[in-house]
Amino acid sequence: MFDLLGVPPQVLFGQLLLGLINGSFYALLSLGLAVIFGMLNVINFAHGALYMIGAFVAWLLLTKLGLGYWWALGLSPLIVGLLGVVLEKTMLSRLYKLDHLYGLLLTFGLALIMEGAFRHFYGVSGQPYPIPDALKGGQNLGFMFLPNYRGWVVVASLIVCFGTWFAIERTRLGAYLRAATENPVLVQAFGINVPVMITATYGFGVALAGLAGVLAAPIYQVSPLMGTNLIIVVFAVVVIGGMGSILGAIVTGLGLGLLEGLTKVFYPEASNIVVFVVMAIVLLIKPAGLFGRER
Amino acid sequence: MLKTLLCGTALLALTAGAAHAQVSNNVIKIGVMNDRSGIYADLAGEGSAIAARLAAEEFGGKIAGAPIEIVVADHQNKADIAANTAREWIDAGNVDVIADVPNSAAALAVQGITKDKKRIFLMSGPGSTDLSGKSCSPYGFHWTYDNYAMAAGTARALVEQGKKNWFFITADYAFGHSLEDETTKMVKQLDGKVAGNVRHPLGTADFSSYLLQAQGSKADVIGLANAGGDATNAVKQASEFGITQSGQSLAGLLLFISDVNALGLQAAQGLLLTTGFYWDTDEQTREWTKKFEAKAGRKPTMVQAGVYSAVRHYLKAVEAVGSDDADKVSAKMRETTVSDMFTKNGKIAANGRMFHDMYLAQVKTPAESKGPWDYYKIVKTIPGEQAFLDPAKSGCPLVK
Numbered sequence: 001m002f003d004l005l006g007v008p009p010q011v012l013f014g015q016l017l018l019g020l021i022n023g024s025f026y027a028l029l030s031l032g033l034a035v036i037f038g039m040l041n042v043i044n045f046a047h048g049a050l051y052m053i054g055a056f057v058a059w060l061l062l063t064k065l066g067l068g069y070w071w072a073l074g075l076s077p078l079i080v081g082l083l084g085v086v087l088e089k090t091m092l093s094r095l096y097k098l099d100h101l102y103g104l105l106l107t108f109g110l111a112l113i114m115e116g117a118f119r120h121f122y123g124v125s126g127q128p129y130p131i132p133d134a135l136k137g138g139q140n141l142g143f144m145f146l147p148n149y150r151g152w153v154v155v156a157s158l159i160v161c162f163g164t165w166f167a168i169e170r171t172r173l174g175a176y177l178r179a180a181t182e183n184p185v186l187v188q189a190f191g192i193n194v195p196v197m198i199t200a201t202y203g204f205g206v207a208l209a210g211l212a213g214v215l216a217a218p219i220y221q222v223s224p225l226m227g228t229n230l231i232i233v234v235f236a237v238v239v240i241g242g243m244g245s246i247l248g249a250i251v252t253g254l255g256l257g258l259l260e261g262l263t264k265v266f267y268p269e270a271s272n273i274v275v276f277v278v279m280a281i282v283l284l285i286k287p288a289g290l291f292g293r294e295r
Numbered sequence: 296m297l298k299t300l301l302c303g304t305a306l307l308a309l310t311a312g313a314a315h316a317q318v319s320n321n322v323i324k325i326g327v328m329n330d331r332s333g334i335y336a337d338l339a340g341e342g343s344a345i346a347a348r349l350a351a352e353e354f355g356g357k358i359a360g361a362p363i364e365i366v367v368a369d370h371q372n373k374a375d376i377a378a379n380t381a382r383e384w385i386d387a388g389n390v391d392v393i394a395d396v397p398n399s400a401a402a403l404a405v406q407g408i409t410k411d412k413k414r415i416f417l418m419s420g421p422g423s424t425d426l427s428g429k430s431c432s433p434y435g436f437h438w439t440y441d442n443y444a445m446a447a448g449t450a451r452a453l454v455e456q457g458k459k460n461w462f463f464i465t466a467d468y469a470f471g472h473s474l475e476d477e478t479t480k481m482v483k484q485l486d487g488k489v490a491g492n493v494r495h496p497l498g499t500a501d502f503s504s505y506l507l508q509a510q511g512s513k514a515d516v517i518g519l520a521n522a523g524g525d526a527t528n529a530v531k532q533a534s535e536f537g538i539t540q541s542g543q544s545l546a547g548l549l550l551f552i553s554d555v556n557a558l559g560l561q562a563a564q565g566l567l568l569t570t571g572f573y574w575d576t577d578e579q580t581r582e583w584t585k586k587f588e589a590k591a592g593r594k595p596t597m598v599q600a601g602v603y604s605a606v607r608h609y610l611k612a613v614e615a616v617g618s619d620d621a622d623k624v625s626a627k628m629r630e631t632t633v634s635d636m637f638t639k640n641g642k643i644a645a646n647g648r649m650f651h652d653m654y655l656a657q658v659k660t661p662a663e664s665k666g667p668w669d670y671y672k673i674v675k676t677i678p679g680e681q682a683f684l685d686p687a688k689s690g691c692p693l694v695k
Contacts, residue, residue: 011511018503123593125337125557126527131535138537144507147535219535220500221527221557225334229500264504269467271504272496 010143015261017141021150023257024157025212029230030237030249031161032208035168038244039181039201042092042103048231049111050206052224054080054213056118059127059222069132072214080210081203088202093195111227118224126221153215160211161250168246177201236279242292252290317618318361319391325351325606326390328380328405329420331369334498334524335397338551338596339420341367343395345590346603349583350610358614366390370401372497377401381408391619392417392609395602399423399470406435413621415628417609419601422522422549423473424684427648431691434621435647436628439601440571442474443684445548446481448569448655448677453516458544459487462514464505464529466521467494474520474548490514495525502529506536515544522549527557534562551596555658555670563670564660571653572597572637573671579636594668604637605649642679646691650679 029051036044057079058072067075087110095102131149138147168174177197180187184194213226220226237256241248256275263274282290327347329339344367351363366388370377377396384390385408393409396402397420409416410432418426419439427437450461461482465471471494479489490512493505506529509517517538519529526547533545547554550568574584574594583603587595595603612627613619633641638651656671664670686694 008511011508014507014511015504018501018507021503022501119332119336123337123553124332124334124340124524125553126524128531128557128559128562130561138535145510145537145541147537149535150503219532221524221531223524225498225524226500229498261504265508268493268495268505272499 011265012262014144015265016258017144017146017261018150018264019258019261020254021154021257022260023254024154024161025216025230025253026234026237026257027161027250027253028157028208028212028215029234030241030253031164031246032205032212033234033238034241034244034246034249035164035208036202036205037238038246039177040092040096040103040198041100041181042095042107042202043100044202044205045104045108045231046087046111046114047107047206047209047234048227049114050080050084050209050227051213051216051230052118052227053083053114054210055129055217055220055222055226056122056213056224057210058214058217059129062129063127069214069218072217073211076214077207077210080213081207084206085199085203087206088199092202093199111231115224115228122224124223124225126223126226129217129222131218149218153219156215157212160208164208165246165250233275236275238289240275240279240282240289242289245289245291245293248289248291317616317620318359318613319619320389321361322389323358323361323363323610323613323619324388324390324392325363325365325609326368326381326384326388326393327365327395327602328368328370328377328384328393328401329395329397330372331367333372335372335420335522337553337557338523339395339397339598339602342587342591342593342595342599343419343602345587346595346599347394347606349586349590350603350607353607354610354614358610359617361619363610370396370398372398372401374398374400374404378404378408381405385409385412385414391415391621392606394606395420395598397421397598399426399473400468402426403430403469406430406432409434415609415621415625417602417605419605420598422470424477424689425469425473427644427646427686428684428689428691431646431689431693433647433693434625436605436643436649437647438605438649439597440549440569440653441648441683442470442477442549443481444571444653444677444682445474445569446478447682448653449546449548449567450478450481450518451485452567452655452674453544453546454482454485454487458515459485460490460513460515461487461518462490462509462512462516463492463518463520464502464509465492465494466497466525468497470522471520475518478518478520478548495521497525499525500528502532503536505529506533506538510536510538510541510543516546517543518546518548520548522551523554526550527554530554530558530566531562539565551598552594552668552670553596556593556668560659560661560664560670563658566658567674568656568658569653569677570597570656570671571651572600573654573656573673574600575669575671576654576673583636600637604633604635604641607635608633644686645694646686646689647693648683648686648689650683652679653677653682 057076061067135149241252327344392415394417399421402421641651655675
């Protein structure tokens, strides 16, 4: 067998596959952010906290009500989505006429409050969440052992990502949405209820974060800190992909996951910086992001 | 008339001071500094402050008429914040003693400051052996555990079982490096070898990549030279990737009971670990734990129990010498045997290391455990002299 820069190919394939798994989390989270930014022009800093709440709802459903993973997969995004609707109706909707900065500050504050509250009640060590029985075990791929659950995460998030992309770019409802962001007054004149559509969009965007939280629960500890750790990287992904670009968020999320995987093979110490290095370079060369349009 | 009044006042002030002239600023102020919001907040955090308050309560909250006051701070695992807080506490806040300070990088920063400014430093949280080695201080006391003791307990036990080939997954900062070094030395001393290592940033969520590299190394043992949330995530994901099932052993080189609680016995069962304290050791530890749990709502970790023991020993020395003068108290602490619920005959060596028994424990299976927090089987008690490094070899300049 040939070696690539001293790394055997099976190790390389393994790391690329793992990168793809992490990338699907990035894609799912940055997709939600991109949808919200694209439609509402709000930089949703509470995204990480809502992802954390998604995981906690799954854990609470299991420990308090005995409802397992598959229930959580449906219920948790719904609950987080409803929470998002409440937040949008009561607070965010008041800020649309102001500068972006106000939305950012509000959601950042909300994130701190949510995380603080969960930290107070549940501590930082996290809670264990078991892998559902149907997805236990794994496959020996020759170059690595792939746990079934991680395979499922990749498949599930790819389906959701491309489903969302299709709905927004290729359907009538998506067309209304895109039109409403371009010129809300004109769309309203055609008899379409724009405020309801915007609320629903925010609810859907954060429901995606809740779904990512449920998918993450069996892999990581369900901990109040899990969102903070991830959200900074996800923001970098959105910036690299181009703020508001749906396809950009998906492709960049997966791509950066792969890049991070490669870094972990060749120079692990840099694995948490590499994304930001790429971000700096992209901002220098193409300030609107790889898939973004200059406005 | 004015003169007399002034003289009288001065005299009054003098005599009033005389009752506790030896206690600076008329208050014994203990600063408990640790991580209160990040990945080490459950193993130290507010629990350490509660432990310090329990120690103060045993003295009725005052010594020689001077009240004991406890202040807390969050260093957020950042050495610069730790250093600034320590300076502020000492220069402006009249803090007499700093306690806990998990995260070796933060502790090394505080050790330098307390050494310069002559304040006592009671270290329960940090693990780096440098704190009682080349960076030792006449005022620094390394109390609960250190990385050498972790290696001497867990690594020795595994190598003696014939598991001689090691691979390390190491947290990339002072503590992780030191823990890896100490364990490597111990493994090599016992004719074992190290197949490789990989370093990850503090606060990593996904360990799959590192675990895969460890798996590829074909080592007998994967040593986790990390702590808190990093260690729990690594253990959890190791079982996901079928590492233990395929015959490799996992060694949590520093696992706290809060980590085992977070993992659940299903994921943690069978792990070997070394600890300085287990709440269910004897009547005294159970009794103290009851008091702690009433306030904290959970059982204490060894770090929290160590904070209690260290603060109590400090206060006893202050009481004995009737002063909070760092030189006098430090001398008194060193010549007195530590005897409390944490240890029966703890002795403090010239390098500041407190020698006490350590325990090699194995995590129970869900079937063996009788309920919440019934987690450890004590496999072996390791006497202090075997558990800790000989002070003469520590590299501490204070040891002659």
